[in-house]
Amino acid sequence: MVKFNGRIRLLVIEDHTALSQNLSEFFGEKRYIIDFAADGLTALHLLATNHYDVVALDLGLPGIGGIEICRRIREDLKSTVPVIIMTAKGEMRSKEEGFKVGADDYLVKPFQLRELQLRIEALHRRSTGAETTEIRADSVQLNLGTLEVSIDGKNPTALSGMGAQIFEIIVRAHPNFVPYKELSEKLWAEREVDVNVLRTHVYSLRKRLQQHFGVNLIKTLHGRGYRLHPPLPND
Numbered sequence: 095m096v097k098f099n100g101r102i103r104l105l106v107i108e109d110h111t112a113l114s115q116n117l118s119e120f121f122g123e124k125r126y127i128i129d130f131a132a133d134g135l136t137a138l139h140l141l142a143t144n145h146y147d148v149v150a151l152d153l154g155l156p157g158i159g160g161i162e163i164c165r166r167i168r169e170d171l172k173s174t175v176p177v178i179i180m181t182a183k184g185e186m187r188s189k190e191e192g193f194k195v196g197a198d199d200y201l202v203k204p205f206q207l208r209e210l211q212l213r214i215e216a217l218h219r220r221s222t223g224a225e226t227t228e229i230r231a232d233s234v235q236l237n238l239g240t241l242e243v244s245i246d247g248k249n250p251t252a253l254s255g256m257g258a259q260i261f262e263i264i265v266r267a268h269p270n271f272v273p274y275k276e277l278s279e280k281l282w283a284e285r286e287v288d289v290n291v292l293r294t295h296v297y298s299l300r301k302r303l304q305q306h307f308g309v310n311l312i313k314t315l316h317g318r319g320y321r322l323h324p325p326l327p328n329d
Contacts, residue, residue, distance in 0.1 A: 153181040168196035176217035231268035232324035252267025271321035
């Protein structure tokens, strides 16, 4: 079973093409790796062969319906992956049916994508214990639940999107540097992305942190990569 680290691996099971496209665009620049399935058989195959952190499941699917998929996730695959149901069926009977087969959350369509994101991240935090998970590198702290960066626990600022992903990778690597190629592969997996795109993202992240903290937290090793530069006590 393939497992990914550092980002939320999300499986969206949805046969509505327009909604799937909206989800892809909305989550694309955030800390997600997303797979899509438009029917139950494809979804169950993906779940049997990959690790996912959260599943977003539509009920009105062709062939195997969403309720049956959720039941098979729990009973056949013996998986505890958090499942959030997305459906236009808002009546209590449908909600009860969803929760009885093992759903963890229920969101009625139409909904705001931001609300779906918040619910997905809440499920992910609860399943991983990330509410209190924090990584430290000398004086720099990064809370993986809130994505807040602080220095000596003071003056926190929250990151988002690509900046949060980049900073987490760099902090985890400290005191070592992260080569350009390794950073690009962790961010974009198999996609080939020009190094200038990466540099632009790092530049924006560095500028944002420097404006907030007044110090440069990311050092460039020219021709090699990036590493964290935690401030000294007298900086």
